[in-house]
Amino acid sequence: MKLETNxxxxxxxxxxxxxxxxxxxxxxxxxxxxxxxxxIFNILLDDGDDIGLATVYRVLTQFETAGLVIRHHFESxxxxxxxxxGKHHDHIVCIKCGKVEEFFDDIVEIRQQKIAxxxxxxxxxxxxxxxxxxxxxxx
Amino acid sequence: MKLETNxxxxxxxxxxxxxxxxxxxxxxxxxxxxxxxxxIFNILLDDGDDIGLATVYRVLTQFETAGLVIRHHFESxxxxxxxxxGKHHDHIVCIKCGKVEEFFDDIVEIRQQKIAxxxxxxxxxxxxxxxxxxxxxxx
DNA sequence: ACTACTATTGATAATGATTCTCAATATCAT
DNA sequence: ATGATATTGAGAATCATTATCAATAGTAGT
Numbered sequence: 080m081k082l083e084t085n086x087x088x089x090x091x092x093x094x095x096x097x098x099x100x101x102x103x104x105x106x107x108x109x110x111x112x113x114x115x116x117x118x119i120f121n122i123l124l125d126d127g128d129d130i131g132l133a134t135v136y137r138v139l140t141q142f143e144t145a146g147l148v149i150r151h152h153f154e155s156x157x158x159x160x161x162x163x164x165g166k167h168h169d170h171i172v173c174i175k176c177g178k179v180e181e182f183f184d185d186i187v188e189i190r191q192q193k194i195a196x197x198x199x200x201x202x203x204x205x206x207x208x209x210x211x212x213x214x215x216x217x218x
Numbered sequence: 219m220k221l222e223t224n225x226x227x228x229x230x231x232x233x234x235x236x237x238x239x240x241x242x243x244x245x246x247x248x249x250x251x252x253x254x255x256x257x258i259f260n261i262l263l264d265d266g267d268d269i270g271l272a273t274v275y276r277v278l279t280q281f282e283t284a285g286l287v288i289r290h291h292f293e294s295x296x297x298x299x300x301x302x303x304g305k306h307h308d309h310i311v312c313i314k315c316g317k318v319e320e321f322f323d324d325i326v327e328i329r330q331q332k333i334a335x336x337x338x339x340x341x342x343x344x345x346x347x348x349x350x351x352x353x354x355x356x357x
Numbered sequence: 358a359c360t361a362c363t364a365t366t367g368a369t370a371a372t373g374a375t376t377c378t379c380a381a382t383a384t385c386a387t
Numbered sequence: 388a389t390g391a392t393a394t395t396g397a398g399a400a401t402c403a404t405t406a407t408c409a410a411t412a413g414t415a416g417t
Binding site: 232233234235255256271272275276279296297 | 373374375376377383384385
């Protein structure tokens with residue numbers, strides 16, 4: 080039994096063609112692991128698969144609910160989705176080419192907890208997105 | 219000449235009734251200085267002002283372009299606007315009551331610069347939003 | 358492998374926030 | 388006050404996303 084099939088079964092989703100294909104796309108090892116629904120829809124089209132856009136949205140939302148993927152909102156743009164590898168990280172986005180890189184910084188994480196505590200909050204989540212010009216685009 | 223009138227003149231916008239009224243709302247000293255377009259539209263309605271929603275959006279966008287206000291996107295919600303007081307800060311949002319508080323932390327700021335540098339980026343902007351339960355809501 | 362039950366899909370309509378269009382109106386320099 | 392030009396209000400248009408619903412596919416039990 081293939082990996083994708085297992086993942087789906089594990090989270091209680093039936094193994095259907097759209098789900099398997101979308102999961103495969105998300106698992107691709109590309110230079111950008113962040114996909115919009117439209118992105119995925121177009122990749123499926125190029126592959127000759129006949130899967131509706133509504134299904135792509137539905138499946139991505141189900142994957143999010145199941146914890147298989149994480150949804151992000153960079154700037155004011157559309158939702159983008161990435162496979163959830165279980166390791167928390169934040170993002171830096173190139174404002175020119177759109178490249179998204181991940182990073183994790185202990186000091187920032189600890190500091191956030193301190194800030195929340197000082198203000199009397201129980202911290203449940205945070206979003207830290209850095210925006211700038213990547214090494215290729217800054218020239 | 220009133221304060222609002224000055225602000226508008228300074229950024230090269232004609233002094234019109236909608237602009238003055240919207241600016242006054244944004245300048246209110248309330249416990250939440252973050253307004254959605256709809257918020258402002260409703261406040262205007264309650265005040266008996268007959269200003270269209272399209273105008274509210276237009277004026278807020280003009281204020282943003284002029285640097286008078288800053289637009290934020292918390293979670294996946296609508297745009298919210300706050301008066302730009304010139305001092306950079308980040309936000310912590312209560313996921314229950316929606317309260318928004320501001321904070322500034324030097325250590326986080328410095329750390330962000332370091333992270334960007336390490337990854338080869340020129341940092342132009344960042345968004346740090348913390349989410350949690352505020353002191354009133356955590357009980 | 359076959360059936361039957363139920364979940365899933367695809368196409369399209371609906372939604373909600375925001376922006377656009379355009380004729381009517383208001384602002385401001387003269 | 389007048390005229391040139393910017394702004395407004397109302398409603399249409401847009402865009403991403405979600406809901407609807409009849410047709411189809413997955414799966415457990417035989």
